[in-house]
Amino acid sequence: MSTSAGTWSGPARQGPGPDAEPAVLERELSEAVLAGAGCLDVLRALRRATGTHVRLLSVEGVPLATTDGGAGVPAAVAEGVLAGGAAPAVDTLDGSRATALPVRAGTTVAGVLLTVGADDPRVRALAGAAVTALLIDAVRAGGDPVEFSVRHTPADVVAALRSTTVSASVCAAAAGLGIDLQRPQAGAVLRYHGSRLRAWSTALAWLEHPVQQDGRTAWTVVPDETVLARLRNRLRLMTGDESADRVVSYTHRQVVAASGSRTDSPEDLARSFTEAERLLGLARAQQEPLLTYDRCGVVQVLLPLPRARLEAYAEAHLGPIRQRPELMATLRAWLAERGSRQSVSEQLHLHRNSVGYRVRQIKNLLGTDPLLPAASARLHLALTALDLLAADDHAADPQVCGEDEPVSAGR
DSSP states (O other), X not given: OOOSOXXXXXXXXXXXXTTOOHHHHHHHHHHHHHTTOOHHHHHHHHHHHHSSOEEEEOXXXXXXXXXXOOOOOOHHHHHHHHHTOSOSEEXXXXXXXXXXXXXXXXXXXXXXXXXXXXXXXXXXXXXXXXXXXXXXXXXXXHSSOOBOOOOOOHHHHHHXXXXXXXXXXXXXXXXXXXXXXXXXXXXXXXXEOSSOHHHHHHHHHHXXXXXXXXXXXXXXXXXXXXXXXXXXXXXXXXXXXXXXXXXXXXXHTSEEEEEEEEESOGGGHXXXXXXXXXXXXXXXXXXXXXXXXXXXXXXHHHTTSOHHHHHHXXXXXXXXXXXXXXXXXXXXXHHHTTTOHHHHHHHHTOOHHHHHHHHHHHHHHHTSOTTSHHHHHHHHHHHHHHHHHXXXXXXXXXXXXXXXOOOOTTO
């Protein structure tokens, strides 16, 4: 594609001004390109007509020519625009807001045209008037029409399903990878907490299942818990961090997995992935190797709630003892063991009389008997809310998650 000024010269080179009509602009730009004007000439004329900076991007979202030297957009965004499945308003990689327009006619594609700034119907119409000229330039520069076909890697497909916009081409690619979006699917996430990061990446690459990886974390789509458990177990074995003489609870923490609710709609998978990520933090905090939406109990009620609501509920029901770790531990054990003083005594390594004393304190401070059905339900929910808050904090702390651990050669 030519970006030079070509042979467009004289007064016509200035192009239409800010009062130009789209039809007039389209005719003049097309004639100019046929006379030898280049892509950059077209963009400059469009800049004068619209009063906004414009950028032409490749099908991968990389700038081909611009009037402001600005950046492009992620490849997935450009592909969505060209496939017709994305909204016209986009965010560029340099933080600008822009309106995107596909520059294509059938299989002939020149790229993606951006007009920088808020969406404006007149600016959009003028930008549309430049499409023909840009296509003529693209065909002339390439000799033959540029064939455009969307190609998705497995990681691209999973990344698209994690977003809120799922194009028809993504659905088709998902089907080719064995993801049947006509049946309920759930977003799933796996996280590696061992020391062999290269082995983890290699194991993911060898999976016969589409995944998107970012460091220690991998996302995928699964139809049910059985598939997720199989993937987790295979990754656990392939990383080689585990051996038969290790403690089981430690072994389980090397690869932790979680999945969100199953949904019939590809567009709802983004929510399922969000649920999975919160459940993953909870699984890690509770030292559970695998946690799914279907098996997370009352956590289902809490997952959609924002942090402030969880905090308020926990404070309302546990406030008087929240800053007393010994009482919180006793309450958890007391509820779990259904009031068995002997079991709590053994679990917390306390004398039976000490357990009784603490339980009396809890009753007095909370103003209720924790074993009463209604009180027990409220306290279980409040403790779960605290667990979810702690899990969110745990997931947000890179030191806790091990993000800074170096990759050792030969490990």
